[in-house]
Every structure is written in structure tokens, then in C-alpha cells.
Amino acid sequence: MSDRRSDPQDEDQMEFFTQQLMLLQEKAMLHASVREEKKLLVENAKLKKDIDDLKNNLQETQKRKAVKLHQERVLTASIASKSALLGDTGPSARHTGGRPDTGSSRPEGRRRRERRGVDAAHLKTSESVLMREQKPDVSRLDLRVARILDVRKHPDSESLYVQEVELGEPAPRTVVSGLTNHVPPEQLVGCLVVLLCNVRPVKVRGVQSQARLLCAVNQESMEPLTPPTSAQPGDRITFQYYPGEPEKELNPKQRIWERLLPDLCTDAKGVATYKGVAFEVRGKGLCRAPNISNGGIK
Template identity: 85%
Template sequence: MRFEKEENRCPLRRSKDERVLQASVREEKKLLVENSKLKKDIDDLKKLLHDTQKRKAVKLHQERVLTATIASKTALLGETTPLSQTAQSTRSETSSAHTRHDGRRRRERRGLDAAHLNSSESACALMREQKPDVSRLDLRVGRILDVRKHPDSVSLYVQEVELGEPAPRTVVSGLTNHMPPEQLVGRLVVLLCNVRPVKVRGVQSQARLLCAVNQEIMEPLTPPTAAQPGDRITFQNYPGEPEKELNPKQRIWERLQPDLCTDAKGVATYKGVAFEVRGKGLCRAPSISNGGIK
């Protein structure tokens, strides 16, 4: 009698075991799906963390460059944000983002793409600031109309120079020990025109007169004879446009000056590329070869 009761209970026990097994399989599948989702979320978080750190690195580098230029130093200075704080902040932001609906997530991704584009543009601008070239200088042909001695300095001339503008510019130069005034009046010269006007011993100078120099003499660079006041001086392989005004804190002129010189034939050059008035000829120093330019 007892044996018959146990036989009757066996199907019930088997049915219960099957249900437990099926429930276990379903739970396992559910865990696999959840694990896959969690893995994808972790990969997304890692990507967002990497992108955020990259953007912060670019911003930090810009701050260092700005600090260095203000201090007139070559070393980059700045404070770095601890990685752990950055990661914690990023995880908090991304965790919050994953709780929003899919439409909001897509908008955030579009915003991230725009941020990447802005970062690329900022990086390009930063690279241009780090490695300036001669195209940033506004070099033009001028004609000296008048020369007089500086009222407060025996070593300086005050010149009025025509540049094809409505009015001539006043330019202060240190040529009194190298050339008499009569040799300067009417002469074509090369001027750096996008420097910030500055007072020199009480007289405001509105441009910089470029001269060739060696250990003994200094003389103005001479444009080609066919040039006219206002003609721009250009350089092959450096097609960029000059800045409206050079920022003195960036010291662009000072950083470019070591690469400016006259070659063995007296032609004014930047890294071996000649000063050229397009279609009219090259700029030269009348008597100084292999000299500097200041």
C-alpha cells in the first residue's frame, strides 16, 4: 500500500522538478541578457569617459599655453585635475544620462559630436598659435614722405610713411647713426603694419620699419622698383592671411624674427623663402648679405 502511494507521487515530483529546471533556464537566459546589456553600458561609459578626458586635456593644454605666453616663458604651466575626480564626475553624468529616454540620449550624442568638432577646431587654433609662421605678419610696401629727428632722442628718426591709406603713418626708427635723412625721403621701404601702436619716447609709432643688419651697419629693406605703397609682401608656401593686429602677449614677431635674414645675394627671406611683391619682384638689402632682419 505504501509502495503504491509513492509511485503515485513520482509524477508530481517529476513535474515539479521540470518546472524548477525551466525556471532556472529562464532565469539564466534573463541573466545573460542583463549581463550583455550591462557590458554594453560599461563600454559606453568607458567611451564617454575617454572622450571627456580628451576634451579636458585639450582645454587644460590651452590654459597652459595661455599662461606661458603671458609670462613670456616657453614652459607650459597649469594645474591638472585628478583622474579619479574626473572619472567619478563622468560616471555620475553618464549614469544619469542612461536613465533618460532614447530620444534624449540621441540628442546628447549629437551634442557630443558637436563638442568633438569644436575640440578639433580648438586644437587647430591652438596648433596655429604654438607654431606661427610669417603669413601672420602684415608686411607692406611704404614710401617715406618726411623724416625728422625725434625731439627727445638723438638716435631716433620720426618718419611719415605713405602706405596707400587715407593718411600716412608715423613710424619711429633708429637709423640716425646709419643714414642721413635725405637718403630716406622718397625711398620705398618694407613695414610691419599689424603691430599695436606704441609710444616711443613720447611719439606714437604706428608701424615697424624692417631693416637688414650686420655687426657694422643697418639699412632699410628695399622693395622692387615697380612696387607701389600699399602692395602686400607675400611668401611662397605660406598662403595664410595676416592677423588684423598682433597680440603682444603672444610675441609673434619675436618668435619669427630668428628665421628672418638676408641670403648670400642680399634677398630678404623667411626660412629660405623670399620676401616677394607678387608679379613685381623680390625685396632686398642694398649692401648686406647673410645678415639679420629687425
């Protein structure tokens, strides 16, 4: 019987191949782990973005809901306070034992009409209270400095000018104003003026007006407000204590301009003001009416 012994060289090769196989297996597992980690990172980033978007949507919804809730509370409180002042006008105050009070000297039809009148007055008062709570301020207006480039008479009106004005925009705007009886056209050309720029364009006697030229007025005369001499077309007119941003376009149904008009005037020095706060081109000076003090603005 022959004695068979293993070749040491073969055993070394087997051990080497075994180690290489184990290394390859570990490397494969590591690569799979890295791929899985990258995949998880991408998914986590997507989940984080989705969460941030949901949070932003939730915050916007909560803000809108809070504003609506505040408005409803103001209106409810106003109605309640007015109801308390008016007293009980319901049917229980006019009936006894479930039967009409026949001893009253007023016919039933007249009482119903009076009740309807009280309800209408009540609703109108409540709406007025809510409107006062939501009254806008002058920061809603987009007031800017402009330069008049050209003035001509309106083709269909003797009392109107048609002006082309520069606002620092790509093209001039057309503005219709009622200055023909107050200022000669040659005095307007080249002048700096104040424009309300976020009104909706309207046709005035067939000519579209794209802004409103602000003027000081009294019983005798009317003249454009004059910005500081260092101002440039396009400069914004601001108001201390009213830092809000103007609306892109004023909604005619809200009548914001008309509601602000009573608080716009020139002071004793001719400075244009809103509730006593001056029209200001920041860093350059105030807007004035050269010849009209303690006047209105329109």
C-alpha cells in the same frame, strides 16, 4: 382639382443658381488653399533658414572643440613622454611599508625641494613642446610696401628718426626708427621701404609709432629693406608656400614677431628671406638689402 405643374423656366433658374453656388464654393476653397500654401511656403523658408543657421553654429563649435582637443592631446602626450623619461618620482619610490626610508642620506626637506624642481622643469619642458607645435609662420605678419614722405629727428632722442610714410591709406602713418647713425635723412625721403603694419601702436619716447620699419643688420651697419622699384605703396609682401592671411593685429602677449625673428635674414645675394623663402611683391620682384648680405632682419 387643378393640376399644378412646375414651370420649366423656374427649374432652369434653380439649376443655374445651384451651379453658381457650387462654383463659388469651389472658388472659395481654392483661394483658401492658395493662402494656406503661401503661408506654408513662408514658414518653410523660415524653418530652412533656422536650420542652416543651426548647422553653421554647430560646425563652428565642432571646429573650436577639435582645435582645443588637439591642443590638449599634444600637451598630454608631451607630459606623458617626459614623465616616462623622468621615471617614478612619487612617494611610493621613497617609502617602504608605509614608512619613510630613514636610511636615505638626504633630509626630507631637501627631497621635497628637488621634487618641486623636477616638477617645474617638467612643466616648462611640456609648455615648450606645446609652443613648438603651435609656432606661427610668416603669413601672420601684415608686411606692405610704403614710401617715406618726411623724416625728422626725434625731439627726445638723438638716435631715433620720426618718419611719415604713405601706405595707400587715407592718411600717412607715423613710424619711429633707429636709423640716425646709419642713414642720412635726405637719403630716406622718397624711398620705398617694408613695413610691418599689424603691430599694436606704441609710444617711443613720447611719439606714437604706428608700424615697424624692417631693416637688414650686421655688426657694422643697418639699412632699410628695399622693395622692387615697380612696387607701389600698399602692395602686400607675400611668401611662397605660406599662403595664410595676416592677423588684424598681433597680440603682444603671444610674441609672434619675436618668435619669427630667428628665421628672418638676408641671403648671400642680399635677398630678404624667411626660412629661405624670399620676401616677394607678387608679379613685381623681391625685397633686398642693397649692402648687407647674410645679415639679420629686425
